[in-house]
Amino acid sequence: xxxxxxxxxxxxxxxxxxxxxxxxxxxxxxxxxxxxxxxxxxxxxxxxxxxxxxxxxxxxxxxxxxxxxxxxxxxxxxxxxxxxxxxxxxxxxxxxxxxxxxxxxxxxxxxxxxxxxxxxxxxxxxxxxxxxxxxxxxxxxxxxxxxxxxxxxxxxxxxxxxxxxxxxxxxxxxxxxxxxxxxxxxxxxxxxxxxxxxxxxxxxxxxxxxxxxxxxxxxxxxxxxxxxxxxxxxxxxxxxxxxxxxxxxxxxxxxxxxxxxxxxxxxxxxxxxxxxxxxxxxxxxxxxxxxxxxxxxxxxxxxxxxxx
Numbered sequence: 243x244x245x246x247x248x249x250x251x252x253x254x255x256x257x258x259x260x261x262x263x264x265x266x267x268x269x270x271x272x273x274x275x276x277x278x279x280x281x282x283x284x285x286x287x288x289x290x291x292x293x294x295x296x297x298x299x300x301x302x303x304x305x306x307x308x309x310x311x312x313x314x315x316x317x318x319x320x321x322x323x324x325x326x327x328x329x330x331x332x333x334x335x336x337x338x339x340x341x342x343x344x345x346x347x348x349x350x351x352x353x354x355x356x357x358x359x360x361x362x363x364x365x366x367x368x369x370x371x372x373x374x375x376x377x378x379x380x381x382x383x384x385x386x387x388x389x390x391x392x393x394x395x396x397x398x399x400x401x402x403x404x405x406x407x408x409x410x411x412x413x414x415x416x417x418x419x420x421x422x423x424x425x426x427x428x429x430x431x432x433x434x435x436x437x438x439x440x441x442x443x444x445x446x447x448x449x450x451x452x453x454x455x456x457x458x459x460x461x462x463x464x465x466x467x468x469x470x471x472x473x474x475x476x477x478x479x480x481x482x483x484x485x486x487x488x489x490x491x492x493x494x495x496x497x498x499x500x501x502x503x504x505x506x507x508x509x510x511x512x513x514x515x516x517x518x519x520x521x522x523x524x525x526x527x528x529x530x531x532x533x534x535x536x537x538x539x540x541x542x543x544x545x546x547x548x549x550x
Contacts, residue, residue, distance in 0.1 A: 245391055246280045247297070247367055248377035250288035254323035255298055259357040265430035266301060266355060267318045270348035270376075271337045277306035277350050279379040283427050286352055287394060289366045289377075296363035300394055301355035304427045307436060310344050313454060318432040351436055353427045356398045364393045429471035435459040441528035442478035448500055450525040451480045460484045462494075462539040473528065474536040486516065493547040496537045498524045503548040 248268065258266055268286070280286065280303055287300040309317070311334055315327045324330045335341060358364075367386045370378065380387030429437060438459035445452050460477045463469030477494065479487060486492040491503045502520040506513035528534050 243284065243382045244280045244379050245285040245287060245382045245387060245394075246303075246377055246379050247287045247289050247370075247390070249291060249375065250298060251323070252290060252298075255288055255357075257323050257325070258321070258355070259299070261320060262357075263321050263355065265304075265318070265321050265351070265353045265433050267314060267322045267432070268350040268352055269314065269322060269334075270350070271334045271345070273348045273376075274308040274346055275348070277348070279377070285382070285391065285394060286350075287390060290363070292372070294363075295366040295370070297358070297366050297390060297394065298363050299355060299357045300398075301352035302427050304351040304353050304429070304433050305436065305440070306348065306350045307440060308346055308348055310346055310454075312344050314347060314349055317435050321430075321432055349436075351433055353430060353433055356394075358397060362397065364390075364397065366390075431465075431471065434461075434471040434473075434476065437473050438476035438478050441473050441476075441530070441533045442526045445478065445526040446480045446483065447477045447494075447524045447526045448483050448519060448522075449480050456481050458484045460487055462535060463542045464488070469539070472536075473533040475539045477535060478526070487543075490543070490546045490548045492516065492519075493543050494524065494535060494540055495544065496540050498527065498535065500524070501547065501549075504550065505548045 282303055282305060284303055285300055286303050288298050290296045290298055311331060312327070314322060315330055322330055324333055331343060334345065334347065338345065367378070367380070367390065369386055380390065382388060382391040427433070435458075439454075439457070444454060444457070446457055451457060458479055458481050460479045461469045462475050462477060465471065469475050477487070483492060486502075486506075487494075491506050493501050495501060500519045500522050502513070502516050506516060
C-alpha cells in the first residue's frame with residue numbers, strides 16, 4: 243500500500259477548502275503523462291512548499307486523464323481551484339508561458355478530500371530532496387510513509403498526534419490505527435462525467451461519434467431522481483441524443499438496443515435521422531461488465547419511454 247505526497251499551490255488549496263469541495267482536479271499545465279505513482283483509491287497528500295513543508299490535507303485518487311482546458315472547466319468548474327474559466331485560463335497560461343487558449347492538460351482527479359486548518363497542519367516528509375518539484379510516492383507501511391499515513395488517519399478522525407510521536411511512528415513497520423486506508427472512490431458529478439467518458443472510450447454509445455465537445459455523460463436514472471453517480475447508471479451520448487434520452491423520446495433496452503419513439507414524428511413532423519437508429523445495438527459499451535448499463539436503471543428508463 244502506497245501514498246503520494248504532491249507539492250500543492252496554496253491558493254488552489256485554500257480556494258477549495260473555502261468551498262468545501264468534495265472532489266478536485268489536481269491539474270498539471272504541461273505534464274500529460276500517465277500518473278501511475280499510486281493506485282485508484284489510495285491516499286494523495288497535499289504538501290506546502292519549503293520552507294514550511296507541512297501536510298495541509300489530502301484526498302483519494304480516482305483516476306488520471308488528459309483533456310483540454312475548457313473541457314476540464316466544463317467537467318469540474320470551481321473544483322479546478324479557481325473561480326472562473328478566465329481565471330483558470332490565466333493561471334495555466336502564466337505557468338506554461340504561452341498564449342494557447344485551450345491547451346491539453348494533465349488532470350489527476352481526486353475525491354473525498356479532507357482539509358486541515360493552518361493550526362492543524364502536520365510535518366511533511368523529512369527525507370525530501372530539494373530537487374523534487376512535483377511529488378513523491380511512499381510506502382505507507384514503513385518509515386516516513388507510515389508516519390504520514392498514521393498522522394493523516396488521525397487527522398481525518400479529528401484527532402492529532404503530538405509531534406514527539408512522529409519519530410516512533412516512522413520507526414514502526416506496520417500501520418497502528420485500524421484498517422488500511424484504501425477506499426472505493428465515491429464519484430461526484432465531475433468524476434462521474436470523466437469515468438463515463440473513459441469507460442465508453444470517448445465515443446457516443448449510440449452513434450459512435452468521437453468529437454468530444456458534443457459528447458456528454460448522461461445519467462440513465464437522473465441524479466435528481468435518486469439516480470446514483472455510478473458508471474452503470476451512465477451512457478456517453480452525443481448532445482442531441484442526450485436531450486432525446488432525457489425527454490424519453492429515445493431509450494436503450496436491457497439487451498442494449500436503441501428504441502426511438504414514434505412521438506418524434508407525431509409531435510415534430512421530423513426525425514428521419516433518429517429513426518435510422520431504431521433497433522441497432524449500442525456502438526460503444528464499457529469493457530468491464532460491471533460498468534455496462536445496469537438492467538434496473540434501463541428498466542426504470544424504459545418505463546418512462548414515450549412509446550405508442
